[in-house]
Amino acid sequence: MTAVLGRVGPMYASLARDLQRLVEDGAVAADARMPSERVLARVLGVSRVTVASAYRELREQGVLTSVHGAGTFVVPRSDTRPWGRLVTGDGPDVLEFVNAAPPASSFLGAAYEAAARGIATTSAHPGYVPGGAFRLREAIARRYTARGLPTTADQIMITAGATDAIHAVVAALVGPGNRVLVEHPTYPGALDTLRAVGATCIPVALDPSDPDAFVDAADRAARQHDPVLAYLMPDHANPSGTVLPTDTRRRLAATLHRRGVVTVIDEVSVDLDLDGHGPTEPFGAPVPDRAAVTVGSLSKSVWGGLRVGWVRADAAHLAAVATVYSARQLTVSLIDQYAAIELLGDYEAVVAHRCDQLRASRDALTSALTRSLPDWSFRSPSGGLSLWCTLPAGERSTELVDRARERGLMLAPGTRFGTGYAFDDCQRIPFTRTPEEIEDAVAVLAELMGGANAGPRERVPSRAVPEAVV
Numbered sequence: 319m320t321a322v323l324g325r326v327g328p329m330y331a332s333l334a335r336d337l338q339r340l341v342e343d344g345a346v347a348a349d350a351r352m353p354s355e356r357v358l359a360r361v362l363g364v365s366r367v368t369v370a371s372a373y374r375e376l377r378e379q380g381v382l383t384s385v386h387g388a389g390t391f392v393v394p395r396s397d398t399r400p401w402g403r404l405v406t407g408d409g410p411d412v413l414e415f416v417n418a419a420p421p422a423s424s425f426l427g428a429a430y431e432a433a434a435r436g437i438a439t440t441s442a443h444p445g446y447v448p449g450g451a452f453r454l455r456e457a458i459a460r461r462y463t464a465r466g467l468p469t470t471a472d473q474i475m476i477t478a479g480a481t482d483a484i485h486a487v488v489a490a491l492v493g494p495g496n497r498v499l500v501e502h503p504t505y506p507g508a509l510d511t512l513r514a515v516g517a518t519c520i521p522v523a524l525d526p527s528d529p530d531a532f533v534d535a536a537d538r539a540a541r542q543h544d545p546v547l548a549y550l551m552p553d554h555a556n557p558s559g560t561v562l563p564t565d566t567r568r569r570l571a572a573t574l575h576r577r578g579v580v581t582v583i584d585e586v587s588v589d590l591d592l593d594g595h596g597p598t599e600p601f602g603a604p605v606p607d608r609a610a611v612t613v614g615s616l617s618k619s620v621w622g623g624l625r626v627g628w629v630r631a632d633a634a635h636l637a638a639v640a641t642v643y644s645a646r647q648l649t650v651s652l653i654d655q656y657a658a659i660e661l662l663g664d665y666e667a668v669v670a671h672r673c674d675q676l677r678a679s680r681d682a683l684t685s686a687l688t689r690s691l692p693d694w695s696f697r698s699p700s701g702g703l704s705l706w707c708t709l710p711a712g713e714r715s716t717e718l719v720d721r722a723r724e725r726g727l728m729l730a731p732g733t734r735f736g737t738g739y740a741f742d743d744c745q746r747i748p749f750t751r752t753p754e755e756i757e758d759a760v761a762v763l764a765e766l767m768g769g770a771n772a773g774p775r776e777r778v779p780s781r782a783v784p785e786a787v788v
């Protein structure tokens with residue numbers, strides 16, 4: 319009996335473990351102030367000594383820090399690894415799986431040729447088009463209207479990609495110290511942009527197998543934290559691939575609007591519907607126009623090198639965003655905009671071609687993982703660009719990524735997609751490369767994990783790769 323009880327360990331240690339897990343899951347935000355020992359002891363019905371010992375344990379592990387007179391805080395985790403959004407060194411021996419960026423569309427060349435001819439006829443034009451070319455804004459507005467969100471050209475502002483759009487929206491609507499709800503896991507670029515303006519990101523757990531629970535969690539977080547904004551990807555979220563069902567998105571839109579939260583909807587992957595489920599209702603459709611600001615781009619359906627994105631908003635929000643944007647950018651490249659007009663003219667074919675490519679790569683990835691890494695778990699997404707995997711117990715993505723890098727396979731660690739310590743047990747794998755490259759990448763992973771079916775492949779690169787850069 320004593321021996322059995324001895325295995326349970328002291329109570330403070332299990333409390334420390336539970337608290338650490340909450341921090342790692344992002345339920346307690348990085349840099350959050352912890353409750354005082356007295357308050358937590360009362361809430362949990364344990365002695366103050368137990369809480370004090372658990373806090374001491376977590377301080378020793380570097381999870382918490384105490385500031386005299388101010389309280390105990392979660393230590394913000396600063397990821398200083400060279401995992402920026404982009405990497406260099408994509409040589410023949412490198413398998414670059416950091417970015418979920420597909421190759422250029424085969425429609426691109428013809429679009430630029432037509433754009434060049436168009437430019438040749440406008441040589442008298444000064445070349446600056448603040449807000450964007452009217453025909454492009456009109457084409458984008460028509461697509462929103464067709465999807466059920468009536469939109470006019472003057473509700474669209476063209477930007478150099480969605481990144482530029484998110485920057486402008488955040489700069490216009492978020493100030494230092496403001497709180498912003500983010501689905502969790504989320505797109506790292508949005509976290510970076512929000513942090514850069516001094517915002518605090520409030521993570522709201524998004525479970526792809528239970529998106530409905532997200533509505534209540536977002537409602538609770540909105541009530542508790544009084545955020546100014548929520549940043550969401552209702553269609554094929556990066557990295558989880560989640561699509562919010564119509565009822566869920568309607569409830570979520572209404573809930574956030576009722577709480578006075580403006581929602582920024584990132585739709586860069588909206589068209590990547592690989593299983594043909596058909597178009598979804600735009601998030602902003604059931605709520606007043608001012609409730610949602612939408613950003614989009616052609617980076618995923620066409621190419622990240624085509625820097626054309628946009629903001630869609632009501633007049634007041636768009637004016638605020640345009641004021642910020644015009645202070646740092648006079649115009650988006652006109653030839654890129656002309657190419658975008660061409661591409662949107664045949665957009666169904668462009669998207670169908672991209673989806674065929676991504677579907678083949680997704681299917682190659684899911685079968686390679688199922689075959690070679692059966693203890694990794696994932697849900698096969700119906701669209702988007704990546705698979706979000708849970709690693710077997712005890713495996714850490716940060717360590718796996720380091721080891722993979724030595725073998726020429728570059729991946730972004732799961733922690734890039736969360737706040738605090740979250741998602742070191744998860745791994746994103748983009749399916750934007752060819753099925754052959756995907757097979758190679760999974761072979762490297764299987765070998766690193768000591769998988770049973772992990773025979774090294776001929777083309778698996780073995781030499782170290784150059785440093786990635788932000």
Ligand SMILES: Cc1ncc(COP(=O)(O)O)c(C=O)c1O
Nearest residue numbers: 479480481505556586615617627
């Ligand atoms: C969700 C999300 N938003 C925005 C972007 C950036 O898009 P763009 O290349 O148009 O700036 C990405 C690119 O990975 C993304 O995944």
